[in-house]
Amino acid sequence: SGGTTSVSTNGLVTAGTYNVTATYSGDANFTGSVGTDTQTVNQASTTTAVSSSPDPSVVGETVTFTATVSPVAPGAGTPTGTVTFVATDGVTTVALTGTLSGGTTSVSTNGLVTAGTYNVTATYSGDGNFTASTGTDTQTVVQAATTTAVTTAPDPSGAGAPVTFTATVTPVAPGAGTPSGTVLFVATDGVTTVTLTGTLSGGTTSVTTSGLVTAGAYTVTATYGGDANFLGSTGADTHTVTQGATTTTVTSAPDPSVFGETVTFTAVVAPVAPATGTPTGTVTFVITGGPTLTATLSGGTATATTSAVGVGTSPVTATYSGDTNFLGSSGMDTHTVTQAATTTTVTSAPDPSVFGETVTITAAVAPVSPGSGTVTGTVTFTIDGAGGGTQTATVSGGVATITTSTLEAGPHNVFAIYSGDANFTGSTGTDIHTVSQSATTTTVTSFPDPSNAGDTVAFLAFVQPVAPGSGDPTGTVTFTVTDGVTTVTLTGTVDGDGVAAASSPLATAGVYTVTAVYGGDTNFTGSSDTDTQTVVGA
Template sequence: TLLGTSTLTGGTATLTTSSLAVGTHTLTAVYSGDTDFSGSASSVDTQTVTQAATTTGLTSAPDPSVFGEAKTLTATVTAVPPGAGTPTGTVSFYDGATLLGTGTLIGGTATLTTSALGVGTHSLIAVYSGDTEFTGSTSPVDVQTVTQSATTTGLTSAPDPSVFGEAKTLTATVAAVPPGAGTPTGTVDFFDGATLIGTSTVTGGTATLTTSALGVGTHSLTAVYNGDTEFTGSTSPVDTQTVTRSASATALTSAPDPSVFGQAKTLTATVSAVAPGVGTPTGTVDFFDGATLLGTGTLSGGVATLTTSGLAVGSHSLTAVYSGDGDFTGSVSPVDIQTVTQAATTTALASAPDPSVFGQGKVLTAVVSAVAPGVGMPSGTVSFFDGATLLGTGTLSGGTATFTVAGLSVGAHALTAVYGGDADFAGSVSPVDSQSVVKGSTSTVVTVAPEPSVFGQPKTLTATVSAVAPASGTPSGTVTFFIGGIPQAPVPLVGGVATLTTSTLPVGVRSIRAAYNGDANFNTSTSPTINTTVNKAATTTALTSAPNPSVVGQSVLLTATVTVVAPGGGTPTGTVSFFDGATLLGTGTLSGGVATLSTSALTIGSHALTAAYGGSSGYSASTSPVDTHTVM
């Protein structure tokens, strides 16, 4: 290997070289000759070259630094004289015993830029590992101080504006302030004014918090980064988030549907937030049937209910109107059509008393009830029938209609009550109520007038036949009068009264009773026996003599007329004695109430003539006034 060439001067040539590598070298000098001298080669000169010692110096800049700030560690490796040259190879950089990295020497210098030093004091050294020509060396300790890096925190909230209950994502971005670098860790507290909303962990320099809890209004949001071992804390500027009321939607159902009148119908209004709003609306819901307010329900869990039995028969357009609250706007449900039909009914009929007697007032009671699930009180009228015959009509009051009938004939009656229905309730027919009517009892009373009476006077026997309660009505048929135990011809009842007038009762006391012979509706009865008295009838006697005056020896006709004194009746019978003063002239027999006597025995003079009726079994005696007769 040619190391170099040198010119001989004074027979000597020199060459200075630093290029011999470490090791043993066999050096020779070869003279190439000149015109005068031939060339020649020296003997071998053995040269030993060892590695040169080195020194390593270390600096780090900047110093002090902040966490994450790039710090350049510079190691300068130099040969220790008499060594010379520029060391090559690599330098390892250490933080204490921790290898930070390795740098390649270029021009005797190796650098390493690192941002990995933690906060604190670091004892840095650079270790040159040597090369074939230079020995390794270690630098003195370079003390590097790393402080926490300042940070900035930025806050955004989205969406903004938002509606109540809408999920709002609060994003805090925490960054190192140059020359600090790196990604802060730790936690961020999110505040609404002074109120802590929540805490989130910083990941990749970002912390997020999703909340739906912000109330309606304007919110001053801040994010407070709490720092970590390497980064100082920081607070974001205020982010103003505006939250408006969320729209709501109201849905209405009514059940059961269809329903019957009086049936409890539950109206259920479900109020929900319209996306993106979320949450559970509160407040009240008004339930309407068309424009008519049915009632108000309070929301619980977003649901308000109203139970009503007051919907009339027909089709109802139901709506639920949510009035809103501090967080939700009001809303109106679509129309829910509820159909209410007539409720079925049952009609029950009772008649009392049963059995009954003819003419007895029988109260027919119809009870009309709604058939479940229908409820309420049916109104309207009930028709009461005996078989196919309408007895009458009663108006329902409190679900009950009554009709009193006394005209049912004797026998069995199939009674029914027919409810005609009303706007809310369907009609219905009761089961048959069998009513038995038996004959009514009667009482018979007999009276006689006048009492007492006189012979020949008309005497009226009156029998009054009455229904014995509870029977009522007017008995018909006939009454047989018994006079002295002897039945008379039956006499028909008229208006419950039968009369028999007789003028033939003899003088004396007779027993009288009346027997009612019954009819289709009434039983027989017999009156108590009473006595009637017939006295003799009074009479008056009138006397006439003709001719008057008469002459002696002339036949004179004396006429006596005997008359019954009212109220006596009939024509007296018997005899009349004619007197001249106290002298009996003779006797005449009454015929047609007249008795006569002819006499020629009257002497000249004035005669006081009288007629004396002697009476009979039926008539009392009587004497005429004096008839003055003159005989010449």
């Protein structure tokens, strides 16, 4: 029209350089002709919009990201190619790729496994006709709910037996993943409470305890404390604890013992596996040929002592009475008691004694430790040397005594032989007893006194033992009579009455000193005395 024509198209949908040819077809007056030009088509700009659903979601829930890529006017058409999605909260990052179809692509993931706010970036890579672009969004992920299931094994168990508590923590759909953190187990029967903590591994934790030591029904609660991605939850179960079986073992020490020795009887009460713990209560010891004793357990052990077990082998039974948590049981043993050894100690008193003195000889018969008790039977005493001999005495209160006053001066070996009895063995003791000479007193007298010159004067010496000595001194007495001018020496023999006599005339008048010296003998010491004798003129 007027030599010009224009046409429009949006069909240049690929970027590049186009050759444009315009061909005029001619008319009745003009011939046709051709003209050419070039047209450049650039890539159209795009915008990328990204969204997510559901938003918010819970940890592990499947989330769908959708990206829509649109040309920016005056560009038109349908972009092709791929979109890369990156979702991150700084801890967890998920990268996904989707292919556009009709300008749109969607991808899904359950990889958002940490709670928080995720920045979601969708990056369109562009194609031959459209430039790249990026879109952003946020996705909120909250903690997932959980359930906690708890089981116990074995159930029932014996008191003190090991019991394993297991807790399994599971996300509640649509949540997914593996909870972490700790589980607090509390088991109680109202008397005994046990608290344990376990750490989840793969969503499960198990703890073992031997602390269920009272029989009864326990409520077991497992409380999951939650973590950054999962909410806490609680589960409960019941567990039954029965009385545990026991064994009782009895021993005695020392074994064998000797008569009168203190013996300790020990009963150890132990749980029978798998039961554990410490039994309480009492144990009764029945000793054949001995007493019945009762003792209280402490730390699973009861002890009782006695020294009243007779000589021989005695069966011993220990019976545990049981308690709330443990069943009773019994154990047996035998205990042997042998005769106790003795020592015999011989003493004499007084020691030394003097001739003629009454001497008490004592044998003390005593058990040798650890033996004890009252010794019975007899002791035979044998005393050597002059005046000795053999005597037998009965032991009373552990002592046997004899007396003698016939021992002559000198050392005497004393032997005491204890004969033993049903509970004690015999023994022998020795001692040396010394008998010293007995002191004496000598008394001298003369008669007639006064006498006349030339008269015969009798001199008498009376020799007597000094108490506690006794007996009859023997030997001689020497009389010395002198007035300083005339001296007469006489000798007299001591008779059975202890008297020695001698006589002599004194020819000169004056006062004479009369000295009598007893020379002693084997058993008596010497002694002397003086007197005066007056001689007057005839």
